[in-house]
Structures are given as structure tokens and as C-alpha cells.
Amino acid sequence: MKRTFSNRFWAALLAAAFLLCAGAALLLWRTPGARTVARITVDGRVVREIDLTAVTAEASFTVQTPGGVNTVTVRPGGICVSEADCPDHVCVKQGWLEGGAVPIVCLPHRLVISLVSGGDGDAPDAVSG
């Protein structure tokens, strides 16, 4: 006879785990933080960083990746992928990233756009490279 637990035990355990995840998801999605610099990485390498607080008008540019091209659009405080030649277009559907901790990701192109905090007192005034 194998050792088993009651249905109620499993229900309670998994419900608790679910609530924890759902809560964390909401927190990561909604909470605006001090993250104002958009960091674009391709294949894990930083290809561009944009201080979204310095953006004054909506503008677009392209990012070339080994898999194809993503068109990225920024506006004051926000960034999104507006066009892409990837198969699923999930990156475009994710819409605007504005302060949340959950990055925009285009898995076929290995492109990730995440927000990082915009500098503390020790940060340089600009970065060369």
C-alpha cells in the first residue's frame, strides 16, 4: 500500500502555490519601479540602451538579429516591438513595456527588451561604446 495524501491536502497546497504565483505575477507586471532605461539584448548581448525619460517623441528604429529584424518603437517612458519578421509575432502582441519588470521577448530572434534602473549617484553621465 503506497503512502497517499487526501484530496484536500493537495488542493490546499496547490491553491496556495497558485495564489503565490498569481500574486507575484501581478506585482511584477503592474508595479512601476525606478526602471527607466530600456536595455535591448540579442543573444544575451546588450546592443542598445535607451533612457526612456529622455525620449520626447515617438520614434522607431530597427534591430537586426541573427534570426531577422525587429522594429522597435519608443515613446516617453515606454518601448515596444512594433514590427517583426519572426514567425509568431508574440513580441509585437506584447505591446508597450512601461515600468513593469517583465521583459518583452522575441524568442525566435533571441531578442529581449527589459527595463533596468536608471542610474544611481555613482552611475556615469553617459556610456561610450
Place this chain on the structure above:
Amino acid sequence: MQTRRLTRDAMLTSVALIIFVIEAQLPPLTSIPGIRMGLANIITVYAVFAVGAADAAVILAARILLGTIFAGSLSTLMYSAAGGCLCLLAMLALKRVLTERQMWAASVIGAAAHNAGQIAVAVAVTGTIGLLAYLPVLLASGMTAGLFTGLCAQALTKRIGGRR
């Protein structure tokens, strides 16, 4: 009874494959990458409890490979394989402490393991730790979907009988 076993596994594989291909044709539920119903997992859950570890693994592997050929791409194969592997291992481990009436719990935890595997691959592929921020929402949605597929598998077992 080799023929019987072969027929049974082939049938389960094809049912899973049909479900998988049909689901792949449906528009995505949300704009968040990786969130799916995962209905083909009904067969995996059923197989884990009804036909045993080795056969369940064969059925899952065949479904993932053929599913990739019919409705996926090489890059999605990595995600399916890592997720499917972890999901199967988790369910096989849980089977030791679960009854057939608790399949849903195995399915929920299996789905969560699947999502963990996917995220691990995504982090490795993109080289970006920040993708872990997706984990909570994927786990929450995966557990919901897992509950549904688990209950389906349970209903299936009830209709066509358990271990065979």
C-alpha cells in the same frame, strides 16, 4: 502481448498528436509567450497512470517529435522537449504518492514543471536572466491549464477504464 501494446501506444500517440495539431491552429490565448492550454497533455497524464512510465515516455517523445514536424519548428522543439521531459519526470515521481482520483494534482504540478523547463531553455537561449520575471505568470497559467487537463484525463480514465 506486444501487438496489443504497440497498437495502444500508437493510438494514444495519434490522439495526442491530433489534439496538439488542432490546438496549434487556434489563435494564442494571450499575448504572453508560452501560455497555452496544452490539451495534448491529457494523454500524457492518462498514460502516466494507465500504461506505465516507459510507454508514457515513448508516447510523449513521439508526440513531441511528430508535433514539431507537423505544427512546430526546430526552435520550438527545444522548449517542448525540455518542458515535456520535466513534466513527465515530475508526474512519474508524484505517481508514487497519488491515487488515480488525484491525477489532477499530478497534472497541475507537471504543468508547472513544464513551464519551469521552458523558462530555463528561454533563459539559456537568450542569455537573459531577466526572463525569470515570466515564471510566476507562466506557473499560474500553467497550473490552471494543468488542472483542466488533469480533470479531463481523470474523466477519460473513468470512461475507458484505468490500468491496462
Place this chain on the structure above:
Amino acid sequence: MCLLALCLPAAARADDSRTFFAMDTVMTVTVPGGSEALLSACEDEVRRLEALFSVTDESSEIARLNAEGRAVLSDETAALLGGALDAAALTDGALDVTLYPVVRAWGFTTGDYRVPDDGELAALLALVGWQQVTLEDGEASLPPGVMVDLGSVAKGFASDRLAALLRGSGVTSALIDLGGNIYCLGAKRNGSAWRIGVRDPDGSGEYIGVVAVTDKAVVTSGSYERFFVAKDGTVYGHIFDPATGRPAESGIVSATVIGPCGFQCDALTTALYVMGLERAEALLETLEGVDALLVDAEGELWATGGLRETFTPMGAYSAAAIHWIR
């Protein structure tokens, strides 16, 4: 880790800066206390220069020169092309603005990356050579098939122009960031030097360190800025060696030049990157008034003496030994 970031205070909003996209990169001009009109003038100036130099815009002077083999150039284009040819002579061809046919064959202009075979490269290399460009009294001419691309020096040149424009308007403190080509006009308003981070070539987004500068340009070149990964996993960077027609693999993975002229810094970073340590050292021995910081493939730092007081290594490099060049 993510939760920690939530607790940090919001960064101050920079109202006196403008970010825009030009020359295929992100540019930010910051003028403390500067007016909207002044920032607009800066953006307009960059766009005007881009319309002259762009190799892809068919109506630009450079595109017309490439298409017709001959063109009368504006003062700006002539100055930039002339400067680029002087830099080619100074660097023994390590900086060569006639590489365009090769770069195009590799797909770096369109994003359709591929690796040309040896025969194709040999044919294209016959079209490469800065000596083939004639520039006399503002009129340039090229032999058939030869094409120029000023992309490797245009941003440095533009930063000098913006600095001149701002100085002419009475500005004494400004930070010009043209896609990582930095020009620091004067000092910060509080009198301290501008602190410019130098990007770590490993692509992590961290810095090698920080240089403190006033009235100087800081320009860095590295293949991490733009590259592609071939099917066999080889990484090809966007800085080409004019001698081979292939992405330069000189052992230098990042070259930074700090000096009073943005154009010169821009030209030298590319050249030093292509030249490799030995030739770079020899060139730097002969140059006055500019400083350089090189990172080799082993992660070791090489720097000129002028950086002894102004460069502070950081992060993974904070304990690194620096080899001093002069």
C-alpha cells in the same frame, strides 16, 4: 533581485535633453538649462549631415558619388571625406572608407548576413583602397565599382559639429551622445568633469570603468555593437580589416580613444581595433593629445599615460592590472 529594484527612488527626469534616432542609432543631446529650440537645432543639424553622408539614401551626396563615380561635394562632405583619407594615410589603411562593397557583400547593410567565399572576397577587395579616391577642390571621383561609406566616421564628425553649434550659441556645458560616440562640452554645471563609462565588450551592459573628461570626445569601437552568428556558430563582427575583407580579428576586442576632436577619435578607434596591439602601440607613440584604452581578447587593459589620473576601472576590471603604453 527584481523586487529590490522596486525600492529604488525614481530617477530624475532629464527635461533638458533630447533623444532621437539618426544615422541608424540612438542619439541623446543634453544641454543643462538649454532651450527646446537649441535642442531642435542640434537634431536638425544631425539630420542635415545624415542626408549628406548616408550611403543608403539615394539622394545623398555620397550615394550620388557612388552611383555616378563623380560628384561635387558640399563643404561638410568634402571635409569629412578629406579627413577620412588623411586618417587612412595616418593609419596605413587600417581605416578605409572604401570597404563598402565588402561590407555590403557580408550583408551588414541590409541584415541579410552571409559569409562570402574567398573568390568573391578577392574580387571585391580589388575595389577596396582609399588611394583610389580622388578629392580635389571639393570634387570627388571614384574608379568604376569603387564605393565610399563614411559611416565609420560620420558620428564623430557630427559630434564636433554639434559642439561647435552649441559653443556658438554660448553653451558652456553639454553632453552629446551620438550612439555611444560621446562629446563632452566643458564640464558639468557643478564644475566637475563629465564621467563617461566605457562599455564592457562582453556585452553584459556593464562598464570596464569610467573616464573623467572635460571638453573632449570619448569614442569606443567593439564588435559587440553589431555582429551576426553564422550557422556554424562563428561570430562575425561589423568592423572589417581592409587587408582581408573579413571582420577584423586583431586580438583587440574594444578600443576607446579620448581626445579633443570627435572625428579623430572615431577614426582612430576603428583603426586601432583593426591594427592589433603591436601596430596600435606604435601608432599611439606618435600621436600627441589623444589617449587610448584597449581591451585585448584575454581581458587585459592597455592604456596611454594620460589616463593614469582620469580612468577608474570598475566591476570585473576594478582589480585588473593596466599595461601603460606611454
